[in-house]
Amino acid sequence: MLSTKYYLCLFAALLFLFKSAKSQDLFAKQKEAWLKIAEQYQPKLEHEAVAPKSMVNIVKDENAFQGYKAVKVNGLDSLNQQSFNKLSQVIVDFGAHYTGYCEIDFKILKGTADAPTRLKFTFGEVPSEIMAVTEKYTGVLSKGWTQEEIINLESIPYQLKLPRRVSGRYLKIELLGASPWFEFAIDKITLNTTTSASGWVNQFRKFDDPLITKIDSVSVLTLKECMQTVFEDGPKRDQRLWIGDLYLQSLANNYSFKSHDLTKRSLYLLAALSDSLGYLPSNVFEKPYPHAQKGAHIIDYSLLYIATLKEYVSFSKDLNTGNDLWPLALHQFNYLMKFVNQEGKFNYAEANKNGGSFFDWHPDLDKETATQAILIFAAKELISLAKSLDKAKEVEAIQAKISLLANYLISHNFDEKQRLFVSGAKNQVSYASQIWVVLADILPKKTAKEILINVSRYKNAVKPVTPYLHHYYVQALINTKQNAAAAELLKQHWGSMIQKGADTFWEVNVVDNDFSSPYNFYPINSYCHAWSCTPMYFIRKYPEIFQKSK
Ligand code: RAM
Numbered sequence: 001m002l003s004t005k006y007y008l009c010l011f012a013a014l015l016f017l018f019k020s021a022k023s024q025d026l027f028a029k030q031k032e033a034w035l036k037i038a039e040q041y042q043p044k045l046e047h048e049a050v051a052p053k054s055m056v057n058i059v060k061d062e063n064a065f066q067g068y069k070a071v072k073v074n075g076l077d078s079l080n081q082q083s084f085n086k087l088s089q090v091i092v093d094f095g096a097h098y099t100g101y102c103e104i105d106f107k108i109l110k111g112t113a114d115a116p117t118r119l120k121f122t123f124g125e126v127p128s129e130i131m132a133v134t135e136k137y138t139g140v141l142s143k144g145w146t147q148e149e150i151i152n153l154e155s156i157p158y159q160l161k162l163p164r165r166v167s168g169r170y171l172k173i174e175l176l177g178a179s180p181w182f183e184f185a186i187d188k189i190t191l192n193t194t195t196s197a198s199g200w201v202n203q204f205r206k207f208d209d210p211l212i213t214k215i216d217s218v219s220v221l222t223l224k225e226c227m228q229t230v231f232e233d234g235p236k237r238d239q240r241l242w243i244g245d246l247y248l249q250s251l252a253n254n255y256s257f258k259s260h261d262l263t264k265r266s267l268y269l270l271a272a273l274s275d276s277l278g279y280l281p282s283n284v285f286e287k288p289y290p291h292a293q294k295g296a297h298i299i300d301y302s303l304l305y306i307a308t309l310k311e312y313v314s315f316s317k318d319l320n321t322g323n324d325l326w327p328l329a330l331h332q333f334n335y336l337m338k339f340v341n342q343e344g345k346f347n348y349a350e351a352n353k354n355g356g357s358f359f360d361w362h363p364d365l366d367k368e369t370a371t372q373a374i375l376i377f378a379a380k381e382l383i384s385l386a387k388s389l390d391k392a393k394e395v396e397a398i399q400a401k402i403s404l405l406a407n408y409l410i411s412h413n414f415d416e417k418q419r420l421f422v423s424g425a426k427n428q429v430s431y432a433s434q435i436w437v438v439l440a441d442i443l444p445k446k447t448a449k450e451i452l453i454n455v456s457r458y459k460n461a462v463k464p465v466t467p468y469l470h471h472y473y474v475q476a477l478i479n480t481k482q483n484a485a486a487a488e489l490l491k492q493h494w495g496s497m498i499q500k501g502a503d504t505f506w507e508v509n510v511v512d513n514d515f516s517s518p519y520n521f522y523p524i525n526s527y528c529h530a531w532s533c534t535p536m537y538f539i540r541k542y543p544e545i546f547q548k549s550k
Contacts, residue, residue: 026278027271027328034324035272035290041265042229043196050191052076053095056170058127065500066128066514066522070170083109083183088175092189097125097503097528099167099225099235100193104160104186106153111182113156118177123147125168125236125504125527132523139521145237146524150176156184165194167225167236167528169503196262197224203256205540207547212539215494219536222504223252226530227259229286230266234507234526241266242283243301244358245530247308248471252533255540260316267309267321271328278331280305282355297355299371302332303378310385322389330394333382336375337401344408346372359432360469361508361518365462366424366433369413373436376405380441406442413437419447420454430462431455432469438476449480465510467493467532474538483545486538490546494535505532 025031056070070093075082079090084106102121124130124147137143147166173186197203203220207213226232226249233245250263273284273292281292282301306329313322339351348356348368357367357374379402386394413433415422421433434455438448455461464470470493477486496511507529510516517525539546 025276026331027274028276030324030328031272031274034268038265038268038272038290041261041268043227043259043262043265044198045194045196045229046198047100048193050094050098050100050193052092052171052189054093055079056091056093058091058130058170065126068127068131069501070127080107080185080187081109082185084173084175084185085178085180085183089172090186091130091170091172094169094171094191097167097169097221097225098191098193099165099195099228099528100191101165102162102171103188103190103192104162104173105188106156106158106160106184107187108156109183109185113153113179113184114181115179116152116154116177117156117175117179117184118150118152120172120174120176121149121151121162122172122174123166123168124170124172124523126501127170129168129523129527130170130172134523137521139517139519139524141237141519141521141524147236156182157187165235165239166191167234195224195227196229196259197227197257198259200224200257207539209547211491211495211498212546214498215490215535216539218494218498218502218505219252219533219539220256222528222533223249223256223530223536225504225528226533227253227257227262230269231262231530233283233531234529236528237524237526238283240283240285241269242530243270243280243305243308244282244298244468246270247304247311248468248534248537249530250308250311252537254311254315255537258315260312260318263308263312264316264318264321267305267312267325270305271325274328277335278328279335279354280328280332282358295355299336299351299355299357300359300374303336303374305329305332306378306385307381310381310388313385313388319389322385326385326389326391329385330382333375333378333398333401340375340401340405344404344406345412346375346405348372359436360464360466362430362432362462362465363518364428365430366426366428369409369421369423369433370430370436372405372409372413373433373440373442376402376409376440376442377436379405406440409437409440410442418454418458420451420458428462429455429458429460431464431473432462435469435472435476438479439472441479445480449482452476452480452482465508465516467505467507467509467529467534470509471531471534474534478538478542478545483542486542487545487548490535490538494532497532502527504528505535507532 054072055076061069134146204217230241231246231249233242274280280302282296282298284292309329339347357371413421421437423433434451507526515522
């Protein structure tokens with residue numbers, strides 16, 4: 001038998017371990033309260049019952065986006081009279097991109113349902129997704145992201161509620177197995193939509209240029225679909241909160257829905273889930289309970305948290321939140337500054353051990369220079385936040401770090417001959433490096449403009465592949481007063497998605513390659529993606545640049 005003394009010692013040891021684990025967690029004291037605030041700002045979701053607008057065939061067309069287009073056919077009105085045993089497949093079009101839960105009612109036309117009926121449901125944001133051969137799945141992410149469900153109806157009549165939240169415009173229903181002794185029909189299809197973007201129908205604007213009107217309204221729809229109980233990156237995939245996406249969504253939100261509470265909830269949720277070193281995760285899940293993706297840190301995303309908080313405070317005037325989250329924001333910068341040596345060089349290789357930077361999906365992109373630059377950008381955002389929170393004392397120390405970082409960047413990464421910034425051991429020239437150096441705002445005006453022009457003429461420069469990096473490209477052009485080029489780029493990049501039939505803007509858009517996918521399977525790209533929603537931010541913030549008539 002173990003003595004009482006033994007148990008007392010064990011208890012004391014456990015208590016000690018628990019306490020020291022807690023004391024090693026930098027924001028342990030605040031996290032519980034932060035989580036409570038996040039929960040308190042849980043938004044109300046709005047729902048609408050949407051019925052299909054038409055029945056379609058999806059047909060091959062080499063001129064269509066990814067080789068497929070939807071062609072309207074007759075039959076929706078009589079669907080509930082037609083034997084689905086004979087029809088065996090139907091594709092319906094909801095007329096627009098929606099996120100929600102699908103309900104399908106089945107009824108008997110003839111005989112008695114004497115056996116289970118097996119059906120397959122496929123949802124698609126774009127036509128090609130409906131036709132994807134998922135048996136030959138090559139994706140690097142889970143195949144579970146394809147929106148396919150196989151369900152056995154044990155009896156008919158039946159009101160089926162598909163358990164999974166889906167996202168898209170098209171629904172294909174296929175009959176995989178039925179008894180020959182009865183006939184049934186699809187009586188009704190409803191998509192119960194969900195969004196927290198209250199009053200979204202009032203967000204559309206009309207501008208002189210019809211293309212700008214269209215781009216703006218598709219941005220509104222993109223953001224509305226991503227606004228759920230947090231700012232999701234994509235309602236189809238990954239359905240969660242990522243800092244990089246949040247930053248751009250919050251910018252667009254400031255010029256449209258003004259749902260500052262959703263930004264607040266998202267900021268607090270991330271804060272509550274920072275790791276024991278006080279370093280932010282790049283993304284978090286709400287279900288089954290709030291938690292971070294373990295070990296998934298992204299340097300530039302942690303730094304963009306600072307910018308998101310700064311923008312939030314400046315638009316909402318919520319100084320309490322600013323003060324409450326200030327130590328965490330400051331800590332992101334200070335934590336990363338530990339990787340900076342006396343000369344001012346950020347040791348990317350060392351920091352990368354705990355997660356590198358993102359910037360874009362281009363597989364060859366060297367991220368060293370852009371990372372050094374975004375540290376400066378974030379430091380300046382910190383200063384601006386500090387000023388709005390009357391934290392003048394902190395500013396001087398940050399200022400000194402900016403000089404250190406900037407001096408290093410200019411003296412080591414600027415190629416005088418090419419008049420371009422280079423990155424990494426191979427002196428790579430990329431758009432990302434020039435864009436982020438411009439956004440760091442450390443160059444004479446003329447040079448900043450010059451590097452953007454030079455990179456556009458540099459044949460082998462690593463180009464942006466996502467609307468995400470294109471956002472920063474547009475901003476860099478605006479900051480260097482290249483307004484016509486900024487307007488042109490916005491119309492060309494987001495306009496190209498419109499031209500290819502986009503209902504909502506995409507995660508990836510490579511103008512001359514419809515099949516580009518960071519996941520090696522383009523049907524699981526997200527075709528309603530948060531980081532793509534910012535044209536409305538530009539159009540509304542800079543009317544003199546984007547709202548001019550053609
Ligand atoms: C993708 C997500 C998200 C992005 C990260 C880096 O998986 O869709 O939008 O922020 O990558």
